[in-house]
Amino acid sequence: MTITDRFSGHESFVCRYGWLPKAYQAVSVEPGLLKDEERAMHTLGIGRNMLKSLQFWCEATGVLVSVTGHGHQAGPVGRKLLDPQHGWDQHLESLESLWLLHWRLCTRAALAAWSEVFGEGRLVRFDRQRLVAALAQRAEGSARPLAASTLEQHAAIFLQSYYQAERNGDDTSWCPLQDLALLRAAKEEDGRIVFNTDLRAPTGLSLRVFAIALVEFVASSEQGSSSVDFHRLLKAVNSPGVVFRLDEHQLRAFVENVAQGPLRDAVRFVDTSDTQSVVLHRDRVDPYYLLDAHEEAPIHA
Numbered sequence: 001m002t003i004t005d006r007f008s009g010h011e012s013f014v015c016r017y018g019w020l021p022k023a024y025q026a027v028s029v030e031p032g033l034l035k036d037e038e039r040a041m042h043t044l045g046i047g048r049n050m051l052k053s054l055q056f057w058c059e060a061t062g063v064l065v066s067v068t069g070h071g072h073q074a075g076p077v078g079r080k081l082l083d084p085q086h087g088w089d090q091h092l093e094s095l096e097s098l099w100l101l102h103w104r105l106c107t108r109a110a111l112a113a114w115s116e117v118f119g120e121g122r123l124v125r126f127d128r129q130r131l132v133a134a135l136a137q138r139a140e141g142s143a144r145p146l147a148a149s150t151l152e153q154h155a156a157i158f159l160q161s162y163y164q165a166e167r168n169g170d171d172t173s174w175c176p177l178q179d180l181a182l183l184r185a186a187k188e189e190d191g192r193i194v195f196n197t198d199l200r201a202p203t204g205l206s207l208r209v210f211a212i213a214l215v216e217f218v219a220s221s222e223q224g225s226s227s228v229d230f231h232r233l234l235k236a237v238n239s240p241g242v243v244f245r246l247d248e249h250q251l252r253a254f255v256e257n258v259a260q261g262p263l264r265d266a267v268r269f270v271d272t273s274d275t276q277s278v279v280l281h282r283d284r285v286d287p288y289y290l291l292d293a294h295e296e297a298p299i300h301a
Helices: 019-029 037-044 048-060 076-082 095-107 112-119 128-141 148-162 176-180 207-219 230-235 248-260
Strands: 064-067 071-074 125-127 184-187 193-196 227-229 267-271 276-280
Touching: 019 037, 019 048, 019 064, 019 071, 019 076, 037 048, 048 064, 071 076, 076 095, 095 112, 095 176, 095 207, 112 128, 112 148, 125 128, 128 148, 128 193, 148 176, 207 227, 207 248, 207 276, 227 230, 230 248, 230 276, 248 267
Parallel strands: none
Antiparallel strands: 064 071, 125 193, 184 193, 227 276, 267 276
């Protein structure tokens, strides 16, 4: 277990369709709303546990951030996607937006299952039992032992976030991340359901979302380096290659395209016989691609 691993907080609810835009809009009007349980439940039309879950997912995705003594305010992802004037996708309807939420959950939310499967890429083909066992191993270093039910519930929420065998008529109960098709399932001869996260074309992953991920990854590299080896970009923990499940060809195409397009003045792809690396000139990066920047230009790539 890392110091930041989290196994709970979601209150047994996945991040439901419509929650993030609804909460963002409500908090924009009344910043202290989520800190007033009774008023929030009445305004949002949900129960106490569901309210706690909604707040958890808003903060985990970066749609909202908690401000001591002042409730909540728009987070970096909230501003990027849901801002009434400059947001990309105010109703959270595009796959592009979901890729950004996925990136944020895997690299910044410290959720154990997300880190295990998509951040670190440890599990590619697994059943539920193996996922729970992997989570139990991560939890071994915790200050206090975690109950088996906590691990089971966390695994269940992760799986339900990305996969649902069938949808009923109530679209509000499913998690929009399922639309990314990152988790596929097959039934084995012994009856086990096995999940697969192998590499495939990332439908809907845009250059501007990849550009954000690339800038964040390079900027977070060791010793503040502005250069990163292509192999690390493909295989390292929390790298775009691992989180987005890209193969070498797909990653190269994305890097070349952002270097020629959205980040043409800020990124250079060095590809020689003895080295492959991406060089980032941080002082030339448009603030639009700095996810945590407070001031962002309303220009779409």
